[in-house]
Amino acid sequence: MTSKVFNAVAAIVLFSALVVVRKPLNGELRQMEVVSIADAVGPESVAFDPLGDGPYVGVSDGRILKWLENEHRWIGFGTTSQNREGCLGQDEHETREQICGRPLGICFSEATGELYIADAYMGLLKLGPEGGLATPIATQADAVPFGFTNSLDINQSDGSIYFTDSSSVYQRRNYISVILSGDKTGRLLKYEQESQQVTVLLTNLSFPNGVALSQDGSFLVLSDTTNCGILRYWLTTPRAGSLETLAQLPGFPDNIRRSPRGGFWVALHSRRTKIVSWILWCPKLGRALIWLLPEKVITRAYSVLSKLRGSGIAIRISEEGEVLETLEIRMSSMSEVQEKGDHLWIGSINLPFLGLYRL
Numbered sequence: 365m366t367s368k369v370f371n372a373v374a375a376i377v378l379f380s381a382l383v384v385v386r387k388p389l390n391g392e393l394r395q396m397e398v399v400s401i402a403d404a405v406g407p408e409s410v411a412f413d414p415l416g417d418g419p420y421v422g423v424s425d426g427r428i429l430k431w432l433e434n435e436h437r438w439i440g441f442g443t444t445s446q447n448r449e450g451c452l453g454q455d456e457h458e459t460r461e462q463i464c465g466r467p468l469g470i471c472f473s474e475a476t477g478e479l480y481i482a483d484a485y486m487g488l489l490k491l492g493p494e495g496g497l498a499t500p501i502a503t504q505a506d507a508v509p510f511g512f513t514n515s516l517d518i519n520q521s522d523g524s525i526y527f528t529d530s531s532s533v534y535q536r537r538n539y540i541s542v543i544l545s546g547d548k549t550g551r552l553l554k555y556e557q558e559s560q561q562v563t564v565l566l567t568n569l570s571f572p573n574g575v576a577l578s579q580d581g582s583f584l585v586l587s588d589t590t591n592c593g594i595l596r597y598w599l600t601t602p603r604a605g606s607l608e609t610l611a612q613l614p615g616f617p618d619n620i621r622r623s624p625r626g627g628f629w630v631a632l633h634s635r636r637t638k639i640v641s642w643i644l645w646c647p648k649l650g651r652a653l654i655w656l657l658p659e660k661v662i663t664r665a666y667s668v669l670s671k672l673r674g675s676g677i678a679i680r681i682s683e684e685g686e687v688l689e690t691l692e693i694r695m696s697s698m699s700e701v702q703e704k705g706d707h708l709w710i711g712s713i714n715l716p717f718l719g720l721y722r723l
């Protein structure tokens with residue numbers, strides 16, 4: 365077989381695994397509204413400031429946008445990079461995202477009104493209440509630079525920040541390779557305000573992603589994306605420092621947010637199909653695919669096909685890991701569900717809008 369034919373066959377196997385159109389779990393897909401973003405895509409994470417204004421989102425061209433509810437429009441609030449030449453309107457596949465920045469997880473400090481940002485390329489940053497250019501506060505830990513800073517949550521009592529670095533090897537734009545290769549270089553980290561130091565809490569994780577503190581702060585939950593699981597890491601109590609699996613999910617989890625009604629919303633990036641499970645079961649096969657196909661091709665095709673698939677799932681789990689609620693809507697590649705009042709604001713990594721769902 366010529367290598368071209370081999371590539372084509374490998375590509376068909378991989379992508380047929382990803383596009384299998386499935387019936388919704390609960391019968392019908394539910395309806396939602398969209399809040400369009402005119403000139404960018406991928407509002408990955410959603411946050412409200414201490415006054416309850418917003419939401420704010422980070423998008424594919426490195427900007428933080430703020431939604432003005434009364435005027436029904438977005439304004440630019442800040443950026444994670446200084447050199448903005450050619451950045452405006454960059455979509456998720458542009459090669460400049462490592463220069464323009466790609467803000468992922470965002471969260472406000474209620475005490476100071478500062479916005480903390482996990483940018484996939486710029487590390488952990490802080491943006492003042494007046495917006496503008498974000499300031500980096502950490503870019504490495506234990507002499508290992510962050511490779512793919514992803515998600516964060518804040519202890520609102522002392523301002524410490526729990527965040528994830530998904531991989532030291534692969535960057536965000538090759539995120540499919542993190543899964544296919546079985547990469548285990550992800551870390552869970554903690555930034556302390558007083559010392560301004562980063563502590564490494566966990567290493568050797570396979571694509572750690574979303575992170576959220578429990579209601580009482582005794583533990584945090586962590587998306588174990590490659591393994592389609594949610595981990596629980598104890599922070600206090602006699603179990604402090606121990607790690608366990610809290611839940612297994614039918615797909616790849618992205619961000620996690622506490623629900624005001626209890627438990628956590630977990631957004632699933634996509635479902636785990638049989639063929640994907642099979643590829644993951646054999647990391648050599650995943651690595652062969654990466655070797656055969658340019659990473660850019662894999663990620664781009666995956667993204668196009670995931671949009672075609674057309675529906676996505678989010679699951680609300682209790683603090684003990686039981687499924688409380690399943691939401692299936694016409695929105696692919698969901699990245700976060702943020703509940704506020706009787707609304708769910710739903711982010712994605714590649715769509716030009718935020719989803720808005722009324723409970």
Ligand SMILES: *[C@@H]1O[C@H](CO)[C@@H](O)[C@H](O)[C@H]1NC(C)=O
Pocket residue numbers: 567568
């Ligand atoms: C992480 O993995 C490396 C390489 O496999 C190993 O040397 C190290 O002991 C592991 N660390 C922990 C904390 O398990």
Ligand SMILES: *[C@@H]1O[C@H](CO)[C@@H](O)[C@H](O)[C@H]1NC(C)=O
Pocket residue numbers: 519520521522523524577581582583599600
């Ligand atoms: C949050 O900060 C408070 C005050 O320092 C501390 O008592 C608590 O243990 C912290 N919780 C976590 C989860 O870090």
